Amino acid sequence: MQYNEKLQTIISQVAEIAGYLWERGWAERNGGNISYNITEAVDDPIRRLPALSDRIVLPKTMTHLKENYFLVTGTGRRMRYVCSAPMENASIIRISADGTYYEIVAEKPIQPTSELPSHLTIHDYLLGQGRPNKAVIHTHPIELVAMTHNPDFLGKDVLSRLLWSMIPETRAFCPKGVGIVPYTLPGSLELAENTIRQLDEYDVVLWEKHGALAIGEDLIEPFDMIDTLSKSAKIYESACSMGFHPTGMTEAQMDELKQAFNL
Ligand SMILES: [Zn+2]
Incomplete structure (x- = not known):
């Protein structure tokens, strides 16, 4: 056609x-x-x-x-x-x-x-x-899904701050961070309703032990956000697999970015 x-x-x-x-x-x-x-x-x-x-x-x-x-x-x-x-x-x-x-x-x-x-x-x-x-x-980004298996990361904005701190681009291009939806049956309306609540505040939402959902004015925008967050998750994973916990950027460095980029 x-x-x-x-x-x-x-x-x-x-x-x-x-x-x-x-x-x-x-x-x-x-x-x-x-x-x-x-x-x-x-x-x-x-x-x-x-x-x-x-x-x-x-x-x-x-x-x-x-x-x-x-x-x-x-x-x-x-x-x-x-x-x-x-x-x-x-x-x-x-x-x-x-x-x-x-x-x-x-x-x-x-x-x-x-x-x-x-x-x-x-x-x-x-x-x-x-x-x-x-x-x-909606997709299944490996490292981001892996991170939702750690209950320590599921508190409000815990993961956002960790991912932002891994590389300046994530702070700049995912300024809202990520919302978290506790595990909910895939395909259920309950999952949709839980996701909507997070979308009031975030453009990317992680479904615990399942995947990511993101919204945008076109498809490039949400893909780029998941990709950028995923890069941060990979850096975190790489540092951990090298045997150390990454220090991450400081709060002051992230605030400086926030002001510099008008986030
Ligand atoms: Zn899925």
């Missing part, structure tokens, strides 16, 4: 990021998922597309998502194949005019990720708050 330039750019970006997730080792098997609000890129040919699926009822009415369109990765689909053939492994869905169900409209009837209720709940909430995010990404 031929898409307009704006939509084609989004599809290419989803493919690009899916490839990075696989290369990073963050997307074993069908791990991770992506959703992207493409409503602004939707034109009349897409609006006229007939439904390829039955009406799939949403777990609750998504008031702010009425008649919105999303590109979403498919359930059971591998990120490495989303990269090589995005529209064979993702689909475009249309939310109904009353916000109670969705239908798949393109390109093939690929069932969306089992995390779709979480993704849409998050999109609905953030849109309601007037926030400009369009993309939601």
Whole structure:
């Protein structure tokens, strides 16, 4: 199917990021998922597309998502194949005019990720708050997930401060730090609700013993934040494996960065 330039750019970006997730080792098997609000890129040919699926009822009415369109990765689909053939492994869905169900409209009837209720709940909430995010990404960054296995790191902003202190870029490019969601069943609405609470304060949230979820105005932004935090986690791990505990930047050095970069 031929898409307009704006939509084609989004599809290419989803493919690009899916490839990075696989290369990073963050997307074993069908791990991770992506959703992207493409409503602004939707034109009349897409609006006229007939439904390829039955009406799939949403777990609750998504008031702010009425008649919105999303590109979403498919359930059971591998990120490495989303990269090589995005529209064979993702689909475009249309939310109904009353916000109670969705239908798949393109390109093939690929069932969306089992995390779709979480993704849409998050999109609905953030849109309601007037926030400009369009993309939601969930992935399994190895070192960051490993760090959530240490209860000492799960207190509010403990991990944020540790990761910031590993390298100046993390303080500068992830100025809000990371939120933590205690272990919750994957795919559950409870996980979505717990995540939303953290998104009031953070753009990246770590799900204990599971993975990361991040939001952004496009997909590059949340990927870069997870990647930067992950770099910090790797530096921490490297120092520990060299047999010492890294000192980290001091509070004064981090405050200096905060002022210098207007964070
Ligand atoms: Zn996961």
